[in-house]
Amino acid sequence: GRAHALTFGFPVPGGERAADGWRVTWRGCAVMGVLNVTPDSFSDGGRYASLEAAVTRARAMRDAGARVIDVGGESTRPGAEPVPAEQELDRVRPVLRALAGEGALLSVDTMKPEVAREALAAGAHLVNDVTGLRDPGMVEVCAGAGAPACVMHMRGEPRTMQRSPQYRDVVAEVHAFLRERAAAVLAAGVPSVLLDPGLGFGKTAAHNLALLRALPELTCGPHPVLVGASRKKMIDLLAGVPNAADRDPGSLALHLHAARQGAAMVRVHAAGVHVQALRVQAALEDPTFTPGR
Numbered sequence: 001g002r003a004h005a006l007t008f009g010f011p012v013p014g015g016e017r018a019a020d021g022w023r024v025t026w027r028g029c030a031v032m033g034v035l036n037v038t039p040d041s042f043s044d045g046g047r048y049a050s051l052e053a054a055v056t057r058a059r060a061m062r063d064a065g066a067r068v069i070d071v072g073g074e075s076t077r078p079g080a081e082p083v084p085a086e087q088e089l090d091r092v093r094p095v096l097r098a099l100a101g102e103g104a105l106l107s108v109d110t111m112k113p114e115v116a117r118e119a120l121a122a123g124a125h126l127v128n129d130v131t132g133l134r135d136p137g138m139v140e141v142c143a144g145a146g147a148p149a150c151v152m153h154m155r156g157e158p159r160t161m162q163r164s165p166q167y168r169d170v171v172a173e174v175h176a177f178l179r180e181r182a183a184a185v186l187a188a189g190v191p192s193v194l195l196d197p198g199l200g201f202g203k204t205a206a207h208n209l210a211l212l213r214a215l216p217e218l219t220c221g222p223h224p225v226l227v228g229a230s231r232k233k234m235i236d237l238l239a240g241v242p243n244a245a246d247r248d249p250g251s252l253a254l255h256l257h258a259a260r261q262g263a264a265m266v267r268v269h270a271a272g273v274h275v276q277a278l279r280v281q282a283a284l285e286d287p288t289f290t291p292g293r
C-alpha cells in the first residue's frame with residue numbers, strides 16, 4: 001500500500017525524529033478507533049461513559065491494531081444539541097490522561113478550541129475537528145501546540161445539517177473546501193493535516209456515494225485522507241439496516257472500498273474487524289506478498 005505520513009511538533013508514540021518534527025509513517029490504510037465518551041452518540045452512546053469502560057475499550061481497540069484512538073465528548077449526529085465546553089472537557093480529559101502513557105496515538109474529536117487546547121495538554125496528539133477548523137482559534141491551538149489536524153467538510157452544523165442539503169457539484173465543492181482549508185491551516189503553522197470528506201455531515205446518501213466514488217481525486221493529493229462511514233445512515237439506505245449497531249458489515253464494505261481508493265485511515269467502531277479485513281485486502285493487492293507457507 002501507499003506510504004502516508006503525519007508530522008508532529010513534539011515526540012509521539014511511533015514517531016521518528018525528522019528535520020521538521022516527529023514523523024509517523026505507515027503504509028496502506030490504518031484504523032482510527034472511535035471512543036465516544038458521550039451519553040448520546042448515535043450508535044454507542046452511553047456505553048463508555050465511565051472512565052474504566054472507556055479505558056478498557058481504548059486498550060481493546062489498540063490491542064486489535066487501531067493506530068489512533070479518537071476520543072469524543074460531544075455527539076455530532078444529525079440533530080445533536082451542542083454540549084458546553086466544560087462538560088465536554090470533563091468527559092474527555094480523564095480518558096486522555098489515563099491513555100496518555102499507553103502508547104496509542106490519541107486524537108480528540110472536538111469543534112471547540114478551548115477543549116482542543118486542554119485535550120492536547122492532557123495527552124491528545126492530534127485534533128479531529130468536524131468543522132474543518134472553521135474557528136480561527138482552533139488553528140491557533142493546533143499551530144501553537146504543533147499538533148496535526150484532521151480537516152473535515154461539514155455543511156452547516158450538526159443540529160440542522162441534514163435539512164435538505166444541496167450542492168451544485170458535491171465532489172467539486174467538498175474537495176475545493178478541503179484543499180483550501182488544508183492550505184490555510186498549514187500556512188498558519190499546523191504541522192500536517194488529514195483530509196476527510198465528512199460523510200453524512202450535511203450530505204444525502206447520494207452525496208456520500210458521489211464522494212466515495214470520487215475518492216481517488218482526493219487521495220492522489222499530498223495529504224493523507226481519512227474516511228468515516230462507520231454505522232452511518234447511508235448503510236441503512238443502501239442495505240436496509242435500521243439499527244446502527246448492526247451496520248459493521250456495511251461499514252467494512254465502504255471502508256475496504258475507501259482503502260482500495262487510497263484512503264490513509266478509516267474511522268471505525270469495530271476496530272478488530274477492520275484491521276483483519278484491511279490486512280487481508282492489503283496482502284491480496286500486494287504482488288510481492290508471500291504467505292508464511
Ligand SMILES: Nc1nc2ncc(COP(=O)(O)OP(=O)(O)O)nc2c(=O)[nH]1
Pocket residue numbers: 034036038040041042043072074075076077109128129130150152196198199226227228229267
Ligand atoms: N473526522 C471525522 N470525525 C467524525 N466524528 C464523528 C462522526 C460521527 O460518528 P460517531 O462519532 O460515531 O457519532 P457521534 O457523532 O454521534 O458521537 N463522524 C466523523 C467522521 O466521519 N470523520
